[in-house]
Amino acid sequence: MRFLKGHGTENDFVLLPDHDGALGSPSPDLVRALCDRHAGLGADGVIRVVRTTATDDPAAVAAREEAEWFMDYRNSDGSLSEMCGNGVRVLGRYLVTRAGASYDEPLAVATRGGTKLLRFEDGPDGPVTVDMGAPVVGGSTWVALGERRWEARTVSMGNPHAVAFLDAGETLDGLSAPGLPLSPPAYDEGAYPQGVNVELVVDRGESHVALRVHERGSGETRSCGTGACAVMVAAAVRDGRAPGDAPAYAVDVPGGRLEITWVRDADGERVLMTGPAVLVAEGNWLATR
Numbered sequence: 001m002r003f004l005k006g007h008g009t010e011n012d013f014v015l016l017p018d019h020d021g022a023l024g025s026p027s028p029d030l031v032r033a034l035c036d037r038h039a040g041l042g043a044d045g046v047i048r049v050v051r052t053t054a055t056d057d058p059a060a061v062a063a064r065e066e067a068e069w070f071m072d073y074r075n076s077d078g079s080l081s082e083m084c085g086n087g088v089r090v091l092g093r094y095l096v097t098r099a100g101a102s103y104d105e106p107l108a109v110a111t112r113g114g115t116k117l118l119r120f121e122d123g124p125d126g127p128v129t130v131d132m133g134a135p136v137v138g139g140s141t142w143v144a145l146g147e148r149r150w151e152a153r154t155v156s157m158g159n160p161h162a163v164a165f166l167d168a169g170e171t172l173d174g175l176s177a178p179g180l181p182l183s184p185p186a187y188d189e190g191a192y193p194q195g196v197n198v199e200l201v202v203d204r205g206e207s208h209v210a211l212r213v214h215e216r217g218s219g220e221t222r223s224c225g226t227g228a229c230a231v232m233v234a235a236a237v238r239d240g241r242a243p244g245d246a247p248a249y250a251v252d253v254p255g256g257r258l259e260i261t262w263v264r265d266a267d268g269e270r271v272l273m274t275g276p277a278v279l280v281a282e283g284n285w286l287a288t289r
């Protein structure tokens with residue numbers, strides 16, 4: 001089975017090219033084996049790249065008129081998610097550099113969270129801007145790590161996020177023992193029966209924030225594109241800004257930086273995220289699972 005490995009701000013993925021659907025949906029066992037960092041390739045998630053006409057996933061079927069390609073995304077524990085903001089840039093990089101898609105016009109990619117438009121800023125190898133669509137800003141909730149509990153803001157980017165701003169004096173490094181990942185945060189399970197991605201945020205300056213993220217289905221990762229968008233929106237709301245009058249925010253993640261804007265124009269309200277996408281390897285998966 002052919003695979004590629006890539007990352008966006010070090011949120012890493014195994015890509016399975018399955019253009020005509022011959023491979024079919026990877027089983028949860030196969031996804032866990034591919035993502036295993038000791039016995040497999042190691043990744044935060046798996047992306048099957050399939051034409052919308054070659055899968056019966058309802059989201060792909062519904063998008064056939066507007067998108068040739070579907071991002072079939074799974075977390076490293078084998079669970080499905082609606083959207084992956086870093087993953088869709090990496091998938092776009094694959095399509096324009098390895099699968100003949102055009103990079104001089106917007107590229108539509110269908111996801112379970114709606115069709116996303118990708119723009120390639122400086123040719124096929126430059127930064128990628130994704131139109132992430134309109135966020136849904138929800139109410140107040142809470143998240144906790146051990147004894148520490150924060151108020152948080154619910155934001156949906158197609159997938160669910162709970163965004164908490166740390167208090168003055170608290171640091172991202174202080175959230176775990178040195179060198180260790182975040183423990184799974186507690187959250188309101190009644191509010192998020194399917195689980196939630198949790199972002200913990202500090203300010204770095206004017207329109208500049210930094211985060212650590214604990215992803216549903218993958219644990220702590222080095223970046224989360226939808227999470228960075230949710231954080232930007234929550235920060236803009238906190239800062240008294242509305243779509244269309246918010247500046248671009250720099251969102252630092254452990255694996256790099258994403259630039260995010262919340263715009264409102266003739267095409268409506270939406271979040272634009274710009275960041276890198278890198279393919280690092282290609283090969284054949286030999287294990288039987």
Ligand SMILES: N[C@@H](CCC[C@H](N)C(=O)O)C(=O)O
Pocket residue numbers: 011045075080081082083084085086087159160197215216217218221223224225226227
């Ligand atoms: N890392 C992704 C988000 C992947 C899905 C998430 N874990 C979920 O279950 O919703 C991103 O870059 O957005």
